[in-house]
Every structure is written in structure tokens, then in C-alpha cells.
Amino acid sequence: MTSIADRIFPAPLASLAELEQRFPQRDLPEGAMVTRVGPSPTGFMHIGTLYTGLICSQFARQTGGVAFLRIEDTDRRRLVEGAEAFLIEAFKRYGVTFDEGADLDGSDRGAYGPYRQSEREAVYKACVKALVEKGLAYPCFATSEELDALREQQDKAGLRTGYYGQWATWRNKSEDEIHAALDAGKDFVIRLRAPGKHSRKIRFEDVLFGFRQMPENDHDVVILKSEGLPTYHFAHVVDDHFMRTTHVIRGDEWLVSVPLHLQLFEAMGWEPPAYAHIAPINKMDEGSRRKLSKRKDPEASVAYFEQQGYPRQAVIDYLLTLADAAFEPWKQENPDTDSLDFPMTFKGLKGSSGPLFDFVKLGNISRHYIASLSAQEVYDRALAWADAHDDALAALMRKDPEQVRSALDIERGGDTSRKDIETWADVSKEVSYFFDDHFALQADEARAMLSYLTADELAAMMGQYLEMYDPADDREAWFAKLRTLADQNGFALRPNDYKKNPDAYRGVVADVAKIFRVLLTGNERSPDLYSVMQVMGEDKVRRRIALVM
Numbered sequence: 001m002t003s004i005a006d007r008i009f010p011a012p013l014a015s016l017a018e019l020e021q022r023f024p025q026r027d028l029p030e031g032a033m034v035t036r037v038g039p040s041p042t043g044f045m046h047i048g049t050l051y052t053g054l055i056c057s058q059f060a061r062q063t064g065g066v067a068f069l070r071i072e073d074t075d076r077r078r079l080v081e082g083a084e085a086f087l088i089e090a091f092k093r094y095g096v097t098f099d100e101g102a103d104l105d106g107s108d109r110g111a112y113g114p115y116r117q118s119e120r121e122a123v124y125k126a127c128v129k130a131l132v133e134k135g136l137a138y139p140c141f142a143t144s145e146e147l148d149a150l151r152e153q154q155d156k157a158g159l160r161t162g163y164y165g166q167w168a169t170w171r172n173k174s175e176d177e178i179h180a181a182l183d184a185g186k187d188f189v190i191r192l193r194a195p196g197k198h199s200r201k202i203r204f205e206d207v208l209f210g211f212r213q214m215p216e217n218d219h220d221v222v223i224l225k226s227e228g229l230p231t232y233h234f235a236h237v238v239d240d241h242f243m244r245t246t247h248v249i250r251g252d253e254w255l256v257s258v259p260l261h262l263q264l265f266e267a268m269g270w271e272p273p274a275y276a277h278i279a280p281i282n283k284m285d286e287g288s289r290r291k292l293s294k295r296k297d298p299e300a301s302v303a304y305f306e307q308q309g310y311p312r313q314a315v316i317d318y319l320l321t322l323a324d325a326a327f328e329p330w331k332q333e334n335p336d337t338d339s340l341d342f343p344m345t346f347k348g349l350k351g352s353s354g355p356l357f358d359f360v361k362l363g364n365i366s367r368h369y370i371a372s373l374s375a376q377e378v379y380d381r382a383l384a385w386a387d388a389h390d391d392a393l394a395a396l397m398r399k400d401p402e403q404v405r406s407a408l409d410i411e412r413g414g415d416t417s418r419k420d421i422e423t424w425a426d427v428s429k430e431v432s433y434f435f436d437d438h439f440a441l442q443a444d445e446a447r448a449m450l451s452y453l454t455a456d457e458l459a460a461m462m463g464q465y466l467e468m469y470d471p472a473d474d475r476e477a478w479f480a481k482l483r484t485l486a487d488q489n490g491f492a493l494r495p496n497d498y499k500k501n502p503d504a505y506r507g508v509v510a511d512v513a514k515i516f517r518v519l520l521t522g523n524e525r526s527p528d529l530y531s532v533m534q535v536m537g538e539d540k541v542r543r544r545i546a547l548v549m
């Protein structure tokens with residue numbers, strides 16, 4: 001009579017020995033780490049996925065190992081069109097690279113693939129079949145109604161819910177009963193025959209969480225679903241074995257599953273990899289700390305940072321800051337070194353209950369990063385961003401590239417480089433006032449912002465200025481005129497004079513400069529005023545100053 005294993009898996013499958021040969025041990029130097037990131041293409045890329053991928057690829061690269069990208073798509077109901085490409089492209093865009101793995105258009109790179117779980121059915125089945133043959137796994141024909149009823153009974157009796165011990169009804173069925181169920185063509189799943197006891201504890205060491213003690217797993221968990229694909233638990237065990245992963249670095253929501261995972265490795269007769277669970281990125285919410293939530297927090301999504309226009313390098317630097325406290329001082333000492341050359345350590349990753357996401361910090365990193373770029377680089381990157389996310393800005397930037405670049409070049413370069421641009425979207429407010437059709441300051445508005453002068457005083461003063469204004473002036477000559485204007489109109493030339501005798505003055509030289517900032521840019525603050533006037537050119541400067549005359 002055909003065995004149960006052969007009836008369940010009638011098609012020819014590789015033996016475990018053949019699979020061992022097909023996916024041999026990797027020939028890598030001592031200490032090289034093989035890591036992987038295994039996102040599911042659900043249409044949402046969590047910032048934690050980018051974070052984990054970054055950490056995985058850092059460790060592999062630093063140790064001369066291999067990092068790969070595996071698409072975990074066994075949950076066919078949660079698949080979303082285009083989600084896989086988005087994941088792969090996002091990693092690429094952020095410069096997080098993998099040595100092997102799923103690539104665009106369904107292709108793969110590397111000798112340990114396929115790297116999409118949905119394409120590995122035959123490998124999983126070969127492994128499940130081996131377990132069934134050894135009696136370490138069995139088919140379960142329980143219907144979902146039966147499982148619901150079971151749970152209800154357990155609930156009523158105040159017991160742990162689940163398919164374990166005496167509740168695992170198909171665990172001890174006779175071969176005849178199983179054959180009969182197969183004859184009847186009933187749907188089934190394959191479950192692990194869990195060898196554990198809930199009353200016993202298993203102790204293991206997590207690379208980041210240290211020693212842990214947890215109850216053994218006694219649930220006969222599903223390893224192969226009725227449609228023939230494995231559950232996450234089983235798939236990762238098979239894949240990480242045959243892809244020769246040395247370190248499973250993943251979110252700490254999986255820490256509780258380690259007893260089961262170790263049990264699965266043991267059942268297969270394989271050495272488990274090292275596990276390093278990383279604490280999730282948190283945020284403060286009404287005084288308490290919680291994980292970033294996909295539902296509540298826009299910053300949980302990689303797409304959000306793209307839409308807002310944060311430079312990718314700033315996001316990566318920020319994620320490195322969150323991952324390892326040693327990154328920031330390292331970056332300060334090595335400002336010109338590629339951030340990905342930062343030597344990350346497990347020690348640095350450890351000891352945090354999950355870093356706190358902080359927009360102010362991200363903003364600062366971003367401002368510093370943009371400040372370090374040339375005007376041309378800011379122009380190119382902002383335009384590339386605007387082409388995808390902000391049509392109005394893209395049109396503005398294309399209208400007069402020279403003017404935009406000159407505007408962006410003001411106060412750029414060196415340590416004191418301007419830091420007013422946090423996202424590419426901010427470029428809009430930094431350049432739009434140079435364009436008449438984006439500048440709509442009204443005389444009344446301007447007068448209200450400059451209320452330390454009456455309308456007549458303001459008009460007179462600006463008239464006086466336009467008479468002496470000469471766009472050919474160098475910075476010194478220009479400033480001397482500003483001081484003359486200040487002096488002749490009752491503004492103190494030295495802040496100290498004003499402080500000593502405030503009633504004797506209308507204000508200080510800075511208040512005079514403010515008049516020009518308001519009239520020329522519509523704002524009380526602006527980058528270096530002399531440069532702004534130079535970039536604007538004589539016509540525009542005269543016209544805008546004349547607004548209040």
C-alpha cells in the first residue's frame with residue numbers, strides 16, 4: 001500500500017541529501033556573516049523593513065559575508081500588485097544593496113534561489129515529506145468549524161487555546177483513519193508533531209537580547225497550508241538552512257517564536273543559525289512609549305519619507321543613528337566617509353528598548369546633509385524629487401534654472417552653509433520669491449510687518465535708498481549705504497548705543513535690513529541680503545522696494 005507521505009506528495013521530490021548538494025555550504029572566510037531580510041509584499045513598506053535591511057547588509061558587508069533579499073510571499077491573500085517591485089526599488093534607491101536575492105521583473109541573483117518563497121514549493125514539500133515519513137509531522141483534516149469549536153471549549157474551561165496535547169485530534173489517528181480521510185478527498189494541512197512540553201523551559205541565547213528562558217512549544221503548528229505553501233515558521237527554517245544564513249536578524253516580534261523555530265530546526269536535524277532580534281523603532285504617544293504603528297503613524301511608512309522629500313541619505317544616516325549610538329560620533333569624525341562604511345557592532349545595537357523616532361533629529365541631519373551639497377546638486381535632486389511629487393515646483397525650477405541655482409547658491413559652502421532646507425519640498429519657499437508670479441506681497445501687509453515706521457517714513461526712507469542704490473556696489477559699499485540710511489533715519493549703528501538709550505532710536509541696523517528682507521522676500525528672515533539682491537537683479541529690487549513708496 002502507498003505510504004501516507006507518498007499519497008500526500010505523489011510527485012517526485014528531491015531528497016534532503018540532494019538539496020544539501022544543490023545548496024552547498026558557502027565558502028566564506030571565518031567570521032563572515034550571511035544575513036537576509038525577508039519582507040512580505042503587502043503593499044506597505046514599513047520603515048522597520050528598511051532599517052532591518054540596512055542592518056543586515058551592513059553586517060554582511062563588514063564581515064566579508066553575504067546579504068540577500070528574500071521575498072516572503074507565501075500568504076497569497078495579502079499580496080498586492082506592484083508591492084514587490086516597490087520593496088526592491090526602495091532598497092535600491094536608499095542604497096541598501098544585497099549580494100543576492102530577488103530582483104526586478106521577477107529575476108533573481110545568486111546561486112541559492114529562487115529567492116521568492118512562492119517559487120520554492122518543491123523545496124518545502126521535500127522537507128515536509130521527510131518529516132511526515134519520520135512521523136514528525138502529520139496531516140490534519142480538522143475543519144475550521146471544528147477548530148472554532150475546540151477553541152470555544154478551551155476558552156470555557158479557561159485553558160490555553162490551540163492545537164496541542166489532547167486537543168490535537170489528528171495527532172494520534174491511525175493510518176487507516178488518515179487513508180480514509182485522504183480517500184474522501186478532504187482538505188488538510190500538515191502539522192508538526194510538537195515534541196515539547198509547556199511545563200518545561202527552553203533556554204537559548206539571542207545575540208541581542210541575551211539569554212532567554214521560555215516554555216517549550218507544544219502546539220502542533222501548521223507547517224504546510226492546504227494550498228501547498230508553507231507557513232512563515234517553516235519557510236524561514238527551510239530557507240535559512242538551505243540559503244546558509246548564519247544570522248537571522250529580524251524584528252523582536254518573532255522572539256516569542258524562537259522555541260518553535262529551534263524545534264523545527266531540530267526536527268529537520270539541522271544546526272540553527274544565530275538569532276539577533278532587534279528592538280523596533282518607537283515613538284512617544286501621550287507620555288508612553290510604543291512601536292510605530294502602520295495605522296496611526298505616517299512615519300511608519302518608507303513611502304512617507306519619499307513623499308515629504310527627505311533626502312535618502314539623510315534617512316539612512318538617521319536610521320544608522322537610531323540603530324547604533326556610535327554612528328553619530330563616528331560620522332562627526334569622518335564627515336566625508338560614506339555612512340555605509342560605519343563599523344556597526346552588535347554591541348552598539350544592544351541595550352536599547354527600541355530607539356525613539358524623532359523628527360527634529362531627522363530634520364537636523366537632513367539640513368546638515370543638504371547644506372553639504374553644492375547648489376547644482378541641490379538643484380538636480382530637488383528637481384528629480386519634484387518631477388515625481390510636486391509639479392508646481394518642477395515647473396518653477398525649469399522656468400529659469402540659472403536663477404534657481406543662483407538662489408540656492410546663496411550662503412552655500414563651508415561650515416556656515418545655510419541650513420534652512422530640510423526637505424526637497426522646502427526648496428519651493430526658498431526660491432519662489434525670486435519669481436514675480438510667485439510673489440504676492442501687498443503694500444498693507446508689508447507696512448504691517450514693519451510697524452515701527454509710519455507709511456510716510458517708510459516711503460521716504462525707501463525713496464532715499466533708491467537714489468543711492470547701485471547694483472554694482474560690492475558688499476562693503478552696499479553695507480555702508482545701509483548704515484548711512486540707518487544713521488540718517490534714527491536707527492542706532494551699534495546695538496550697545498540702542499541698549500543704553502532705547503528711547504533715542506527707532507531701532508538698530510538689523511531693523512533696517514529687515515525692511516529690505518520684507519519688501520524683497522516677503523519674509524522677516526532671509527539668507528544673506530546682499531546676495532539676495534545680487535541674484536534678484538536691479539529691476540526687481542527697484543520694483544519691489546517701490547511697493548511702499
Ligand code: GLU
Nearest residue numbers: 038039040072236249250
Ligand atoms: N516576512 C517576515 C516579516 O515580514 C520576515 C521575518 C524574518 O526576517 O524572518 O516579518
